[in-house]
Amino acid sequence: MCGIIGVFNHPKAAELVMLGLFAEQHRGQESCGMAVSDGRAFRLRKKMGLVKQVFTPEVLKELDGTIAIGHVRYPTRGTATEFNSQPHLVETLEGPSYALVSNGDIINYDEIRKRLEEKNVYFKSDNDCELILRFIVYKVEKEGRSVSDSILEVMQDFKGAYSAVLAVRDKLYMFRDPFAIRPMVWGKRADGVVVTASESCALDILGITKQEEVGAGEIIIVDDKEIKRIRADVDKLRNGKKPSHCIFELVYFSRPDSHDFGEDVYSVREAIGRKLAQVEEYDIDIVVPVPDSANFIAVGYSREKNIPYEMGLIRNHYVGRTFIKPDQTIRDEGVQQKFNTLPNFFEGKRVALIDDSIVRGSTIKNLVRMIKYAGAKEVHLRIGSPQVKYPCYYGIDTPNQGNLIANKLTLDEIRDFVDADSIKHITLSDLRTTVAKPDEYCYACFNADYPVGVDNEPK
Numbered sequence: 001m002c003g004i005i006g007v008f009n010h011p012k013a014a015e016l017v018m019l020g021l022f023a024e025q026h027r028g029q030e031s032c033g034m035a036v037s038d039g040r041a042f043r044l045r046k047k048m049g050l051v052k053q054v055f056t057p058e059v060l061k062e063l064d065g066t067i068a069i070g071h072v073r074y075p076t077r078g079t080a081t082e083f084n085s086q087p088h089l090v091e092t093l094e095g096p097s098y099a100l101v102s103n104g105d106i107i108n109y110d111e112i113r114k115r116l117e118e119k120n121v122y123f124k125s126d127n128d129c130e131l132i133l134r135f136i137v138y139k140v141e142k143e144g145r146s147v148s149d150s151i152l153e154v155m156q157d158f159k160g161a162y163s164a165v166l167a168v169r170d171k172l173y174m175f176r177d178p179f180a181i182r183p184m185v186w187g188k189r190a191d192g193v194v195v196t197a198s199e200s201c202a203l204d205i206l207g208i209t210k211q212e213e214v215g216a217g218e219i220i221i222v223d224d225k226e227i228k229r230i231r232a233d234v235d236k237l238r239n240g241k242k243p244s245h246c247i248f249e250l251v252y253f254s255r256p257d258s259h260d261f262g263e264d265v266y267s268v269r270e271a272i273g274r275k276l277a278q279v280e281e282y283d284i285d286i287v288v289p290v291p292d293s294a295n296f297i298a299v300g301y302s303r304e305k306n307i308p309y310e311m312g313l314i315r316n317h318y319v320g321r322t323f324i325k326p327d328q329t330i331r332d333e334g335v336q337q338k339f340n341t342l343p344n345f346f347e348g349k350r351v352a353l354i355d356d357s358i359v360r361g362s363t364i365k366n367l368v369r370m371i372k373y374a375g376a377k378e379v380h381l382r383i384g385s386p387q388v389k390y391p392c393y394y395g396i397d398t399p400n401q402g403n404l405i406a407n408k409l410t411l412d413e414i415r416d417f418v419d420a421d422s423i424k425h426i427t428l429s430d431l432r433t434t435v436a437k438p439d440e441y442c443y444a445c446f447n448a449d450y451p452v453g454v455d456n457e458p459k
């Protein structure tokens with residue numbers, strides 16, 4: 001999971017990109033970067049670290065231009081290093097320069113990279129954004145295709161998830177894979193500034209009130225004269241299948257104030273909480289979310305059962321998301337530093353502890369222990385997603401099946417392992433009722449029904 005943004009036609013495009021990336025910081029905290037064009041050449045800046053640390057006012061002053069693209073990264077393919085961070089930039093000797101950011105994962109990466117290497121295309125990273133970029137540049141510079149035709153060829157040849165923004169000279173291209181797996185929105189301000197981003201919360205902060213999705217298999221081309229929209233033959237590219245938006249964006253990844261895939265994220269989460277409450281069998285005194293991603297699930301649970309919603313766990317916001325730390329040791333340390341219980345609060349209470357998902361089980365085990373140590377009489381875990389049993393190949397870091405606790409232990413064994421009094425996940429059929437078009441989602445990490453296939457490398 002990463003966050004992308006593109007800004008067209010603003011004298012301080014870099015400042016807008018910085019603000020948009022800051023709004024999307026939850027999507028990636030390992031590195032960030034931006035490429036800024038004045039219509040002739042790009043200035044590129046990328047570094048490990050958070051947006052506000054990297055893009056200081058001094059740095060932004062150097063990034064002059066009216067078109068800019070940006071990225072926040074958490075690594076899925078390729079290591080957490082600066083050379084794998086985005087944007088990627090290709091400068092040609094006589095032609096234009098090309099800069100690209102993308103969010104997602106390409107599952108036939110090895111095959112396409114080999115094909116390009118056989119044609120003497122060289123790579124500087126292991127990152128799939130560079131693969132898409134070099135493919136497009138090769139098609140344009142060596143085979144004489146137009147940029148938009150080259151992107152259409154990407155849609156034909158590349159398997160996986162990608163929401164991407166490409167800047168070439170004085171044009172901005174936004175495009176999204178035919179299954180529209182990762183979110184991507186765009187809009188135009190009254191002053192003519194066009195912005196695209198992974199999540200609508202980034203557009204909100206930049207004053208874009210009228211927002212639209214970049215469609216499945218769509219290319220939107222923006223230049224000084226017009227905004228042109230091209231749609232690939234998605235029925236053919238999807239083999240008659242429907243789009244497959246990542247349901248986890250609504251359950252966990254996206255910000256609750258975002259609007260993804262035609263859904264308000266917070267209201268889907270609230271509906272999930274209501275569903276969990278409807279099948280509750282135990283007497284519960286208080287409902288407590290694991291902040292922040294489970295907050296609205298707990299709100300729904302609390303409203304449905306009419307029992308108090310309590311912020312019994314306090315989160316230190318300066319630690320960052322535990323799930324998107326790339327290493328288990330860093331993750332474990334993060335959990336302990338990240339949460340604390342309210343003093344003199346849990347004594348004797350029967351708690352419904354709400355979380356969005358259980359992946360490795362390490363976070364929730366620590367939290368149940370903390371709450372019991374604080375005096376809770378019972379802790380009942382209620383989880384806003386079905387059991388995560390299979391890895392994601394489309395841009396989320398669930399690296400191997402063996403690390404998923406639901407693959408190693410039965411539900412009763414997990415309950416004992418985390419020392420909860422009971423544990424219940426929302427069922428897949430209940431989860432499907434919380435969105436308007438349930439057939440247009442990917443649920444593969446619960447049921448292994450991968451809409452675009454899996455990576456050759458077993459996870």
Ligand code: SF4
Pocket residue numbers: 181245246247248249391392393394395396442443444445446
């Ligand atoms: S496998 Fe899971 S996390 Fe990955 S795209 Fe599908 S629903 Fe989302």
